[in-house]
Amino acid sequence: MNALSLDTVVLAENKQELVILDQTLLPGEIRYLHLSRTEDIREAIYSLRVRGAPAIGVAAAYGIYLAVAGLEETDMDRFCAVFREKKAYLNSARPTAVNLSWALNRMERVLDAERDTLSVEEMKRRLCQEADAIRAEDIAISRSIGEYGFSLLRHGDGILTHCNAGTLATAKYGTALAPIYIALEHGWDDLRVFCDETRPLLQGARLSAFEMQTAGVDTTLICDNMASITMKRGKINIVFVGCDRVAANGDFANKIGTSGVAILARYYGIPFYVCAPSSTIDLSIPSGEHIVIEERPAEEVTHMWYAKPMAPEGVKVDNPAFDVTDHSLITGIITEKGIAYPPFDRAFARLGIV
CATH class of the missing domain: 3.40.50.10470 (Translation initiation factor eif-2b; domain 2)
Incomplete structure (x- = not known):
């Protein structure tokens, strides 16, 4: 088993759960947590079940998406109000890692830029797409850093x-x-x-x-x-x-x-x-x-x-x-x-x- 084969933080195929590798149990046990409640996702960030600035950012992006994905609200103003409330709650988990606020702010910019052109249901799908993009970009960014670092070895x-x-x-x-x-x-x-x-x-x-x-x-x-x-x-x-x-x-x-x-x-x-x-x-x-x-x-x-x-x-x-x-x-x-x-x-x- 190679650690590189482990998925640290991903969205479940049903798009209703955040799946994280519980790092508090390593190296003795490899266990994945399936989280859907905002409170549980915040606890996972605070308790270092998911950790590392980039991984925290990915978890935060999916976390804020999941926080509003299940809302039955159809009014965009009320939907946005709940989004901002959940965003502030997640952002309070850890103050030093800038990726936490960076990812949440990026998700909020999507909300603000497209709220007048999308329905609530369309916005949910758009937020999921943005969180997916943050994760994909993180993989590409890490690989690029690795290549630059390799040039020094x-x-x-x-x-x-x-x-x-x-x-x-x-x-x-x-x-x-x-x-x-x-x-x-x-x-x-x-x-x-x-x-x-x-x-x-x-x-x-x-x-x-x-x-x-x-x-x-x-x-x-x-x-x-x-x-x-x-x-x-x-x-x-x-x-x-x-x-x-x-x-x-x-x-x-x-x-x-x-x-x-x-x-x-x-x-x-x-x-x-x-x-x-x-x-x-x-x-x-x-x-x-x-x-x-x-x-x-x-x-x-x-x-x-x-x-x-x-x-x-x-x-x-x-x-x-x-x-x-x-x-x-x-x-x-x-x-x-x-x-x-x-x-x-x-x-x-x-x-x-x-």
């Missing part, structure tokens, strides 16, 4: 990645792991991937290591605090990470611990690349200081994965889900439109990212 490279930005985080291929899937298609079998475990939710241990190992890649799992010595020993030639939001100056938010990897890579002179669909580039914010960081429950640090609590009861816990890496630490940002190099605001403009 050399035979025998050691690649460090943090968190999971592979096929499980997208509709297919992923972002940070997409170059490795492309390399496999070219017959490269000598790449070595090092996966940070990514505390506290262990996306690197549970998901990235699972992906790479099932794909037949030489995979090594390391604790987050082993990245420095692994780099010092000369095992790492390049770093690929994903992201959840990029500011106009190139600062970006990714899973907690990413900024530390970037600092280490700079110290050891290792190229550090961010793999980012253009939909994650938020030109409305000038820098990373404007990115809202999601705070997660303390139990993820003190209780999760343990048979009994592994911290003193009542101890204070900080659990930010993301950190922001300064643009000065980034070698380049790999988008589906090309690789952006500093200064990033000018590079984004040259690539047509507006």
